Amino acid sequence: MRKLDYINSASVKDFVKWIEPKLDSPNGFCHSYQMKKPAKYWACDSIYSAYETYHWPFRCVDPFTGHQLSGSSLEESARYLGGLSLGLRNSIENMDHAACSKHCLLILQWGGVRNKNDKRIQQLGSQICNYLREVEQIFSSDLLLREYYRDSIIMNSGFTKIYSLYIEDFIIYDGRVGAALGVLVRKFCEAIKLNRVPPELLFAWGRGKEQTYKPGSVNRRNPSKGPYIFPELVNNPKRHTESNIKANWLLKAILENTQSNFNNLDQKMQLMALQSALFMIGYSVAESTGCGHGD
Numbered sequence: 695m696r697k698l699d700y701i702n703s704a705s706v707k708d709f710v711k712w713i714e715p716k717l718d719s720p721n722g723f724c725h726s727y728q729m730k731k732p733a734k735y736w737a738c739d740s741i742y743s744a745y746e747t748y749h750w751p752f753r754c755v756d757p758f759t760g761h762q763l764s765g766s767s768l769e770e771s772a773r774y775l776g777g778l779s780l781g782l783r784n785s786i787e788n789m790d791h792a793a794c795s796k797h798c799l800l801i802l803q804w805g806g807v808r809n810k811n812d813k814r815i816q817q818l819g820s821q822i823c824n825y826l827r828e829v830e831q832i833f834s835s836d837l838l839l840r841e842y843y844r845d846s847i848i849m850n851s852g853f854t855k856i857y858s859l860y861i862e863d864f865i866i867y868d869g870r871v872g873a874a875l876g877v878l879v880r881k882f883c884e885a886i887k888l889n890r891v892p893p894e895l896l897f898a899w900g901r902g903k904e905q906t907y908k909p910g911s912v913n914r915r916n917p918s919k920g921p922y923i924f925p926e927l928v929n930n931p932k933r934h935t936e937s938n939i940k941a942n943w944l945l946k947a948i949l950e951n952t953q954s955n956f957n958n959l960d961q962k963m964q965l966m967a968l969q970s971a972l973f974m975i976g977y978s979v980a981e982s983t984g985c986g987h988g989d
Contacts, residue, residue, distance in 0.1 A: 695839045695894075700940065701947045705892035709944075710951050712882050717954035718742035723878075727914075727978035738975065742955045745971035752804050757781055757796060768970050772963065774804065779859035786827060786860065791820045798822070798856050805866075807852035814848055830861050833939070842939050849931035851900065854938060863946055865969040867938040869900020869915055869927060870976030875941060876917030876924040877979040883922050891922050895944075898937045900927040902978070914978040945969065 700706060716723040718740050725744070726737035732751070738744035748768040756763050756777070763774055778797055785793035798815050802808040818825050829847055843849075851868035858866045865871070875897040883891055902915045918924050927934055945968050949956060956964050 696836055697943050700839070700894060700943050703892075703894050705894045706944065706947060708886070709879065709882050709895060710948055712885065713741075713878065713948060714952040714954065716741055716878075717948075717952060717956060725877075725975055725979075727981070729977060736974070736977070738971075741968070741971045741975070744974045745956075745967045748970045748974055750973075752806075754800055754804050757800055768967070771804070772966060775801070775859060778804070782856075782859055786823045789823045791822050794822050794826070801856050801859060802852050805852060805855045807850075807855065811850070811852040814853075826856070826860055829857060833857065833861050833864060839936055839939060843932045843935040847931070847935070849934045849938075850929075851927075854934075863942055863965060865938070865942055865945060865965060866973075867934065867941055868973070869902065870974075871941065871969060871972045872897050872899040872924075872927065872937060872976065873915040873917055873979045874972035874974075874976035875899075875944075877975070880917050880919055880922045880924075889921060891924065894940065896924065897941065898925045898927045898930070898933045899976075912980070914980045915976060917979045 695703075720739055722740045723744075724737075724739050726735065728734075729736050729749075732749075736747065736749075738747060745768065749766050750768075750771060751764070751766040752771060752774070753762065753764040754774065755761070756774075758777065758781070765771060765774070778801055782794065782797040782801070785791075785797060795815050795818075799808065799812055802811050802815075815822065832844065832847070833842060851866070854865075854867045858864050875895075876899050879891060879895045879897065882895070899915050899917055901913045916924070916926075925933060927937075945965060949964050949968065956968055959967055
């Protein structure tokens with residue numbers, strides 16, 4: 695299955711049609727949970743309102759001035775990441791592996807996923823620019839879905855952050871985004887009474903960290919229920935790659951085939967905004983208290 699086959703498949707078309715009123719209609723998609731860090735109640739009544747209430751605290755170094763930067767809103771993250779994206783692209787174009795490595799590490803630091811990935815950056819060494827060029831060429835090609843996976847490509851939530859700032863229309867795919875896609879797809883399946891999740895809409899999710907161990911079956915990010923079972927990422931780069939590629943295609947299809955407040959955003963922000971809305975929804979999907987105001 696290639697991109698055109700994917701977006702023209704019956705299940706994807708039906709899902710895009712189903713999700714349109716949930717994008718920005720009041721009470722179109724109600725979801726809520728108690729966030730642990732920071733300790734706060736979070737709720738949305740549409741997918742767009744999930745974007746509007748985005749929250750991700752970060753503290754990083756500006757690579758151009760050396761000053762400490764911090765923030766928590768999507769606008770603050772977007773400004774910072776925009777500078778990193780420009781610097782990353784310039785460093786790759788100039789084959790400046792030292793600057794490229796520096797920008798990659800700052801991207802990982804922003805995302806809170808530098809652990810172990812910094813060693814992978816170090817191991818790429820003077821080949822990092824060539825590596826990212828090769829990855830961009832593969833992920834930008836029109837291939838069968840299964841052909842995007844390569845043993846040579848590092849695929850985890852940290853590296854998708856790097857790829858998203860270099861490759862056109864490539865989203866950050868982590869456990870939270872996968873969980874949000876899963877719960878939306880599950881609700882779609884329930885609404886039209888499907889017997890199982892269509893393979894085109896089968897997305898992998900990643901576990902949230904818990905203070906005490908809990909099996910994946912009861913993890914707060916597991917969107918599975920009844921006959922609708924979604925796989926875990928669990929350090930499976932092939933599954934991660936295929937989920938990421940499908941999510942890239944699906945989110946673009948939603949933006950291009952629906953009308954909502956997302957379309958009123960700057961074109962460069964639309965995909966990031968939709969991905970960020972999913973990021974917020976996916977913090978916890980196992981249970982929801984609806985659109986209330988909490989206790």
